[in-house]
Amino acid sequence: MAGDRADRGKTISTVLGRRLGGELLALRESRGLRQASSAEALTASVAKVAKMERGLVPMRDPDVRALCHLYEVQDPVVVNRLLALARADRDRRKAKGWWNQYPQMQAMVEYVALEDIATNIRTWQLAVIPGLLQTPDYARALAVGAGSWDDPDEIEPFVEARLARQERLRGERPLQLWAVLWEGALRQLVGGRSVMREQLGHLSNMARQPNVKLQILPCLAGAHPGMTSAFSIVSFDEQGALDVVFAESTSSTVWLESETDAVHHAQVFDRIARQALAQTNTVSLIDAIRKEF
Structure with missing residues (x-):
């Protein structure tokens, strides 16, 4: 039985x-x-x-x-x-898999498993810095702010898991990350001014890494095609590989796995990226906001 x-x-x-x-x-x-x-x-x-x-x-x-x-x-x-x-x-x-030692990651386990073997990720974020680019204190402040932990001791393993994911940005064949963020995510006071200064400094440094492309969509850009939702496109460079689109809400995660969905979201991402600042101007804006904090 x-x-x-x-x-x-x-x-x-x-x-x-x-x-x-x-x-x-x-x-x-x-x-x-x-x-x-x-x-x-x-x-x-x-x-x-x-x-x-x-x-x-x-x-x-x-x-x-x-x-x-x-x-x-x-x-x-x-x-x-x-x-x-x-x-x-x-x-x-x-x-x-290393991610399964962290029960706190249960909702993200399939995404992290794909991320672990992906070659390229494009992510559009409206409200938060992407997990792959977060500092420990920023990740910790997000976890505390969520208020969904029954046991506060679960927060530190969550932060450890977030940092473990970031190893994909290092090594001989690092993950290629293209992140486009809304300016509001940089101005949201997560964890206090010192936490944000450190986080924005880390963002500025990561934007200079050869495998990281970072763009900011400024508030003055006006209406844009990404206003309703954030999403990530997980890709594999080899011929015949199929993209996967991942979107997360407060109550669920959504996987879009058809070629039609992948093409649609890739087109939306490209339109958002075209409205965003170039890499050099992005770093200048990050540094300027950091000084404000």
């Missing part, structure tokens, strides 16, 4: 699983193959292939490699990324 419950627990659709399944589906269709051909290559049933492509079951590395061979995917970078995606999905289902 316990084994049956465990098996049922694995047969769920996850964002990571759907991302992997969707990419393999696109590769199969690009070769004009039917699910029966994939099933034969895996010595599996057509029903199992259908579940794989819908992200309902975890995929083993040998299965991913066999399908890549069938679909004539020879680029090792693409194969390795698909393997990493499969591994991240298995870890997510088994509650592994």
Whole structure:
């Protein structure tokens, strides 16, 4: 009975699983193959292939490699990324991965798992500095201000997890981050003047990093296409990779996974970026606001 419950627990659709399944589906269709051909290559049933492509079951590395061979995917970078995606999905289902040691991140766990293997993120933020660019004191002040913690001792692990995410901006193959922020997010007094001075100084320094592009949309820009919501687009550079759009509200998180949604949000992001200040002018505005604090 316990084994049956465990098996049922694995047969769920996850964002990571759907991302992997969707990419393999696109590769199969690009070769004009039917699910029966994939099933034969895996010595599996057509029903199992259908579940794989819908992200309902975890995929083993040998299965991913066999399908890549069938679909004539020879680029090792693409194969390795698909393997990493499969591994991240298995870890997510088994509650592994560094992010799972922080229960405080439960609502963000699938986003962070994708962020961990992404190559590029574009984010538009209306009210807050993006988590990847927050200082510890700013993150702590946000957590305190949210007022949603039953136990104040949970706040420090939340801050630790936020800082752990920022490791993706470092290393040999750092995440490429393009962040566009509304000016109001820089002027919102989070944690007091000293906290904001430190946060804005950190923003100014990060804007000078080669893998970080930072733009500010000034209040004087007037009406713009991003006034109603903030969102992030998680991307993978390799050919055939599909973008994922993530949006968060006070009560829920929304994943938009279709190509149509991805294209729409990319176009909205580009329009916002065109109205925002250039990088040099952005740094000048950040430094000016910092002096005001």
